[in-house]
Amino acid sequence: xxxxxxxxxxxxxxxxxxxxxxxxxxxxxxxxxxxxxxxxxxxxxxxxxxxxxxxxxxxxxxxxxxxxxxxxxxxxxxxxxxxxxxxxxx
Numbered sequence: 001x002x003x004x005x006x007x008x009x010x011x012x013x014x015x016x017x018x019x020x021x022x023x024x025x026x027x028x029x030x031x032x033x034x035x036x037x038x039x040x041x042x043x044x045x046x047x048x049x050x051x052x053x054x055x056x057x058x059x060x061x062x063x064x065x066x067x068x069x070x071x072x073x074x075x076x077x078x079x080x081x082x083x084x085x086x087x088x089x090x
Contacts, residue, residue, distance in 0.1 A: 006075065006082030008068055019053040050084065 003010045027043035075082065 002087045004083075004085045004087075005072075008072055008075075017052050017054050019051075021049075021051040023049045052084070 025046040025048075027046040028040050029043060030038035031041055032038050
């Protein structure tokens, strides 16, 4: 399996996730009703956050090794978020 986190590429047999956490925040809004408890309206999915903790070994980073590892370290300090994509080949 090939995984991509923004411009960074990893192969899964060599990339191990030690801890994974996922949180979803649904969007909802209360609607006041006279003489009754407020009704909660569900507005669809909200923010989703996935936190992965892993140890990178430079020899497993598709031949780009320390250069890619330096890029990952720089990216984690920036405020923008990158998408994580997994490609499985059957």
